[in-house]
Amino acid sequence: MKRIYWLLLILAVVAAVASLVLFGLPLAEHKGYVLIAFQGFRYESSLWAFVALVLVVWLLVYLVRLSLRLLVTSGGLLNPWSSLHNRRRARVASQQGFLDLAEGRWARALRHLKQAADHSPQPLSYYLGAARAAHQLGQYADSDDLLEQALNRQPQAELAIALQHAELQLARGQTAEALETLQVMRSRHPHHHLVLRQLQQLYLQSEDWSALLGLLPDLRKEKILGNAELSELERQAWRGRLLQAGQQEEGDAQAALAVLQQAWQAMPAAQHKQPELVAVYAEQLRQLGAEAEAEELLRHFLKQHYDTALVRLYGLLRGSDLGRQLQAAEGWLKQHPDDAGLLLTLGRLCLHSQLWGKAQDYLESSLTFQRHPETCTELARLQAQLGDLARSNSLYQEGLSLLDSRLCTPALPVTT
Known part of the structure; x- marks a missing residue:
């Protein structure tokens, strides 16, 4: 705009100079005449005198306006409660x-941000900061009140305010209130990634595995998490769901078993191939007294997906047919002759079937590949039963020593 004004001024000067050159001489010979008559008023002068009068009047008006503007500005500078000073204080x-x-100066931050919010037409960020400062000071009621004021001033920012409110509620341990806040926001913004992310963290923190499993399709659809993180979260959720299912209906094993089996059947087929989940399910079955079902599950799984941890668990189970169970484990030994865990399992299965000689051979072979506390304990029990107490005590001591080393427990001092 300033360039346009300067351009117009230059054009006016050029026009004035041209007019003076073209018409200056004729006008110098004729001064002109101006007459203004209105009722009783009469004004007469030459043209140039009238032009000079107009310029003087215009200059006076300009000077008066400039003086008034300077007066108002100086008054604002002198008045501590003027809008100029208010804006400066807010800034x-x-x-x-x-x-x-x-910098963590919560009391000062609260005071300054509340002051800035009172004088700002867009106070959302100031209210959010002030609410966080009040929360850090333990003034939870004031924090909620500041968020309410922010919602009243800027209702279109409801989602942003609710997200911070839920975050502060979680930090206070108000899990139920935070869940209610986020569920309301999910109903109004079902695809918002921050709402889904906070819900996922809340369900994970509160171990609400069923709700987390229900949230997984939206997390996958909206690509909130990467594939690896999403797979791990799904596996963790199903693991927790199986553990919870086996612990329900305390004192009623049959009811807990039915809930556990229902949870396993509801699990996607791809998760049935996860050794960790198979181990959790089999262990829960064992604790609820369904060892035969657990044995059958592991036997069929291990035929296709051999896993050392599952093999160790298999040795703790008593299936409906001990001979078939032992035969299945011996079949795996052909492909995994050096697996100390499998040899331990075979030793245990032989103990279940009272095959003392074979049990001793398998347990001794397991120790040649790995000195494990469980193997030492099983062999020590067998040696005690066979009457070799010296070897039994030696194996018990070795097992305890191995266990101490795993637990990083310092050896007890020897007293004399």
């Missing part, structure tokens, strides 16, 4: 408030 308060918030 300083906002800058200092955020600095105090970042």
